[in-house]
Amino acid sequence: MAVLKVIEVLANSDKSWEDATRNAVKKASSSVKNIKSVYLNEQSVTIKNGEVDQFRVNVKITFEID
Template identity: 65%
Template sequence: MSVLKVIEVLSNSEKSWEDATKKAVKHASKSVKNIRSVYVQDQSASVSDGDVTEYRVNLKITFEVN
């Protein structure tokens, strides 16, 4: 039987929501091992002068506990 844990992570990127998600997983994997999945719970963006300047994601990362 496996035990799984879920943490909530916020991330941002100037490129895209996808990039923000990848950055969050890469950063979390430095201290969290056995990451199994990521669920994008929410997306938002900052706008300045009619242009999107920053993409933001709120993620739930699931990992296996040893």
Template identity: 60%
Template structure:
């Protein structure tokens, strides 16, 4: 029987929401092994003037516990 754990991570990118999600997984993978999935819970953006300057995501990362 596998035991899974879920953590919540906030990440950002100047490029896209997809890049922010990838960044969250890459950063989490530095200390967490056996990542199985990522769920984008919400996303938002920072606007300056009439341009989006930063994309933000709130993700839930699921990993298997040894």
């Protein structure tokens, strides 16, 4: 039987929400092993001078505990 744990991670990108999600997984995988899935919980953007500045995501990362 597998035991899974979920952590919540916030990340951003100046390119896209997809890139922000990749950034979250890349950063989390530097200290968390056995990542199984990512649930995109929330998306938002910041605005600077009337333009989209940063894409932000709040993701839930599920990983298996050894």
